Amino acid sequence: MSTFSFATVIVAFVVSTYGHDCTKYSLTPSDQSIIDMMKHYLHTSRKADCPVTPSKQDIGVTYVRWGKKTCPEKSDIVYTGQVGGNYYTNKGGGSNWLCLPNDPENGKAYSYSNDGLYGAEYQINSSNNPSGFPASLYDKEVPCSVCRRKGKVSVLMIAGRTSCYKGWKSEYSGFLVSEYKSYNSKDFICMDGDAEPLDNRSSNEEGALFYPVRAKCGSLRCPPYKNNTEVLCAVCTK
Missing domain, CATH: 2.170.240 (Noncollagenous (NC1) domain of collagen IV)
Incomplete structure (x- = not known):
C-alpha cells in the first residue's frame, strides 16, 4: 500500500472517529491499535526514503x-x-x-x-x-x-x-x-x-x-x- 493511500485511510478513520461535527469520541483499544499500526507504517516508509549517513566506524x-x-x-x-x-x-x-x-x-x-x-x-x-x-x-x-x-x-x-x-x-x-x-x-x-x-x-x-x-x-x-x-x-x- 502506498503512503498516499495509507494517508487516505487515516483521514477516513479520523473522520469516522471524531465525526463530521468535530465532536470527540472515545477510542476503543481496537481503534488505538489501528492508529499505532498506521504510525509505525508511516515511520518506516519515510525512513526508507532518507539517505543513510555512514558512521565514522564505517569510513x-x-x-x-x-x-x-x-x-x-x-x-x-x-x-x-x-x-x-x-x-x-x-x-x-x-x-x-x-x-x-x-x-x-x-x-x-x-x-x-x-x-x-x-x-x-x-x-x-x-x-x-x-x-x-x-x-x-x-x-x-x-x-x-x-x-x-x-x-x-x-x-x-x-x-x-x-x-x-x-x-x-x-x-x-x-x-x-x-x-x-x-x-x-x-x-x-x-x-x-x-x-x-x-x-x-x-x-x-x-x-x-x-x-x-x-x-x-x-x-x-x-x-x-x-x-x-x-x-x-x-x-x-x-
Whole structure:
C-alpha cells in the first residue's frame, strides 16, 4: 500500500472517529491499535526514503604496503600475500603490480598461451642498494599486505618525500621502485624502507622484477632534485 493511500485511510478513520461535527469520541483499544499500526507504517516508509549517513566506524581507505607482511600501527590488515606482475620481458599484458592473496580461489587449468602473471623478485644488491635498505633481498620474492585505515577518506603516495604534508598522516615510507628501464613498463610504487622477503627461498626465477629508481636531471629540474639520487616516497592518509 502506498503512503498516499495509507494517508487516505487515516483521514477516513479520523473522520469516522471524531465525526463530521468535530465532536470527540472515545477510542476503543481496537481503534488505538489501528492508529499505532498506521504510525509505525508511516515511520518506516519515510525512513526508507532518507539517505543513510555512514558512521565514522564505517569510513576508511585501503592501500597496499609493498614489501611487508603486516600493516602499520592503527591500520587493520585486510589480507597478506605476495606481489605479482607481468614477466619482465613481455611486451603485452598488464603493466601494474598486484598484491595477490595467499589463499587464492583458483580457476581451471587451460592451455591458452597468455601466461601473464608471475611472482615478483627484488633485484636489489650491493651495487644498487638504497641507503638503509636491507642488503640481503636479492632474488627473494616480494610480500605485500592490503591495509585499511579507519576514519580516513583519502590515501596518497608521494614520490620524492618520506614525510607527509601538513594535515596528512604517514602510514609508511620507503623508496620508489619499478621495473628496469629497458624492460616492459610497470607502475612506480613505494617499497617499504624496511622491506622483507616472502620466505627464505632464493633461486633467481625471474618474473616481475623490482629495481630502485634514481632521479635524472634535465626536464626534471635540479635543484630542487639532485642528479642520480635515490627517490624516496611516503604513503599518506587524511
